[in-house]
Amino acid sequence: MDRALKKYFPIFVLPTLAAFILWFIIPFIMGLYLSFCEFTTVTNTTFVGLSNYMRVFSDGGFVYSFMFTTAFAVVSVLTINVLAFTIAMLLTKGIRGTNIFRTVFFMPNLIGGIVLGYIGMLVLNGILINFDRTITYSGAYGFWGLVILMNWQQIGYMMVIYIAGIQNIPGELIEAAKIDGARPSQTLRHITIPMVMPSVTICVFLTLTNSFKLFDQNLALTAGAPSDKSAMLALNIYNTFYGRVGWEGVGQAKAVLFFAVVAVIGLVQLGITRRKEVQQ
Amino acid sequence: MNARKAKHGKLLTAFFSVLCLVYVSPIVMVFINSFKKKAYISNKPFALPTEKSFAGLENYITGLAKTDFIKSFGNSLFITVFSVLIILLCTSMCAWYISRVINRFTKGIYFLFIFSMIVPFQMVMFTLSKLADMLRLGNPLGIIFVYLGFGAGLAVFMFAGFVKAIPIEIEEAAMIDGCSPINTFFRVVLPILKPTCVTVAILQTMWIWNDYLMPYLILDIKKYKTIPIAIQYLRGGYGSIDMGAMMAMLVFAVIPVIIFYLICQKFIIEGVVAGAVKG
Numbered sequence: 312m313d314r315a316l317k318k319y320f321p322i323f324v325l326p327t328l329a330a331f332i333l334w335f336i337i338p339f340i341m342g343l344y345l346s347f348c349e350f351t352t353v354t355n356t357t358f359v360g361l362s363n364y365m366r367v368f369s370d371g372g373f374v375y376s377f378m379f380t381t382a383f384a385v386v387s388v389l390t391i392n393v394l395a396f397t398i399a400m401l402l403t404k405g406i407r408g409t410n411i412f413r414t415v416f417f418m419p420n421l422i423g424g425i426v427l428g429y430i431g432m433l434v435l436n437g438i439l440i441n442f443d444r445t446i447t448y449s450g451a452y453g454f455w456g457l458v459i460l461m462n463w464q465q466i467g468y469m470m471v472i473y474i475a476g477i478q479n480i481p482g483e484l485i486e487a488a489k490i491d492g493a494r495p496s497q498t499l500r501h502i503t504i505p506m507v508m509p510s511v512t513i514c515v516f517l518t519l520t521n522s523f524k525l526f527d528q529n530l531a532l533t534a535g536a537p538s539d540k541s542a543m544l545a546l547n548i549y550n551t552f553y554g555r556v557g558w559e560g561v562g563q564a565k566a567v568l569f570f571a572v573v574a575v576i577g578l579v580q581l582g583i584t585r586r587k588e589v590q591q
Numbered sequence: 592m593n594a595r596k597a598k599h600g601k602l603l604t605a606f607f608s609v610l611c612l613v614y615v616s617p618i619v620m621v622f623i624n625s626f627k628k629k630a631y632i633s634n635k636p637f638a639l640p641t642e643k644s645f646a647g648l649e650n651y652i653t654g655l656a657k658t659d660f661i662k663s664f665g666n667s668l669f670i671t672v673f674s675v676l677i678i679l680l681c682t683s684m685c686a687w688y689i690s691r692v693i694n695r696f697t698k699g700i701y702f703l704f705i706f707s708m709i710v711p712f713q714m715v716m717f718t719l720s721k722l723a724d725m726l727r728l729g730n731p732l733g734i735i736f737v738y739l740g741f742g743a744g745l746a747v748f749m750f751a752g753f754v755k756a757i758p759i760e761i762e763e764a765a766m767i768d769g770c771s772p773i774n775t776f777f778r779v780v781l782p783i784l785k786p787t788c789v790t791v792a793i794l795q796t797m798w799i800w801n802d803y804l805m806p807y808l809i810l811d812i813k814k815y816k817t818i819p820i821a822i823q824y825l826r827g828g829y830g831s832i833d834m835g836a837m838m839a840m841l842v843f844a845v846i847p848v849i850i851f852y853l854i855c856q857k858f859i860i861e862g863v864v865a866g867a868v869k870g
Binding site: 315316317319320322323324326327328330331332333334335336337338339341342345352353401402404405406407408411412413414415416417418419420421422423424425426429430431433434436437440463468471472475509510513514517520523524526527530531534545548549552559562563566567569570573574577578 | 600601603604607608610611614615616617618620621624632633634636637681682684685687688689691692697700703704707709710711712713714715716717718719721722725736737739740741743744747766772773776797800801802803804818819822823826834837838841844845848849851852853856859860863864867868
């Protein structure tokens with residue numbers, strides 16, 4: 312079978328592979344190389360070694376954005392997952408209207424980040440105007456504004472995954488626990504949570520990487536205001552590339568560091584939660 | 592016991608009903624404010640329009656004039672539909688080949704596809720946009736191929752996961768009966784992959800329709816805008832925003848999504864779950 316198929320490489324694989332090499336592999340390798348260069352266009356470059364990486368830390372902006380993003384990721388991963396799991400537990404009890412609730416909670420997830428950001432701006436500024444503040448009053452306002460916005464967007468998505476996980480638990484298991492006299496809290500702790508660990512792995516991975524990569528919502532809601540105090544990593548990198556002439560190399564070095572951070576965090580998290588999954 | 596449980600259920604239903612209202616209220620607010628004069632939107636966003644603050648369709652007219660929204664909608668639709676179709680066709684073929692012809696080369700390709708999924712867009716954004724510029728692909732037709740390259744990772748990964756679950760005997764039987772590999776793929780494999788196609792299509796549609804940064808950097812935005820670009824365009828140079836036009840355009844941006852969602856709701860939620868479980 313694979314001998315007959317082998318000749319068909321140009322038809323089956325080549326289109327995808329060519330696009331992938333052109334739009335991913337080449338930009339990726341060029342990006343790595345350019346992070347060691349000074350340049351304004353991709354054809355006019357001088358090799359400067361590690362100096363771009365030194366300059367990354369010369370202004371405090373990158374480190375600040377990193378801390379801001381990390382804090383944001385921790386808070387939103389916790390809130391989104393705890394709330395989504397709680398709602399999923401309550402919506403699997405077969406109460407009336409479950410389908411409608413599920414539909415409504417999932418909906419904000421389909422709306423794009425830019426649109427969502429401006430909707431959030433209207434609502435949050437509308438509330439804050441009563442206190443004579445706006446969402447760009449300080450970095451902390453932007454921080455919590457983004458947390459609320461991301462909760463609104465992502466709880467529904469994670470809830471749907473948790474619901475599927477909870478419904479996959481064999482009914483006998485819960486019944487056996489009940490017969491053995493387990494209280495609901497014990498069933499939750501010793502059966503439900505261990506059994507939905509695969510869902511937890513996925514949801515934490517998705518929320519964590521989404522939080523680190525967040526850009527559109529940040530751009531629309533605060534655009535980093537006031538004076539970059541609410542700028543997350545992706546926005547900081549974008550501004551370095553397109554906001555400052557002569558800093559393109561530094562922007563690329565930041566992007567490489569950003570990639571390394573996202574990859575390491577994602578893989579470490581997968582490793583940790585995967586270990587907690589139980590074999591069925 | 593049962594009476595208590597029923598009462599409990601009613602309380603929960605009531606609680607969730609209120610929560611649902613809170614959930615949709617931002618969208619309702621946008622809708623209401625789109626009919627109010629600019630000054631009243633920022634000052635009293637929670638108030639209903641009164642005779643004094645009612646603006647009629649003025650916001651919609653200025654918004655459409657400022658953003659070229661109808662054309663942007665067309666661009667978004669064109670780019671999303673054709674990118675998704677091409678991704679489905681090319682990556683499913685690619686995934687089948689690299690799962691059936693196993694050697695060092697195809698294993699290497701597969702690894703690179705998976706690797707690409709964890710790379711954030713910022714890593715390649717500068718070089719990618721310069722490359723697209725050099726090749727003069729800054730138009731809706733060109734960006735489709737960029738999406739094929741950049742979306743290939745996730746799509747191939749998901750298709751390959753499913754191909755592995757198809758018993759190879761089915762395909763071998765078709766080949767022995769004289770089917771060419773192309774016929775085998777389109778007559779036998781692709782129909783089996785249909786549910787995965789739905790999942791991939793939904794995930795890619797959600798991404799491409801809402802994507803802002805990639806089209807913004809690649810397209811010649813004086814000529815071609817997509818919906819997110821048109822919306823962002825309303826934020827003026829110094830951060831000033833025409834909130835009236837913004838509200839009207841947000842309504843236009845949200846309504847098609849909600850209609851689409853309500854029609855395909857079941858597929859979308861199932862697709863997302865299937866995608867997450869595979870990932």
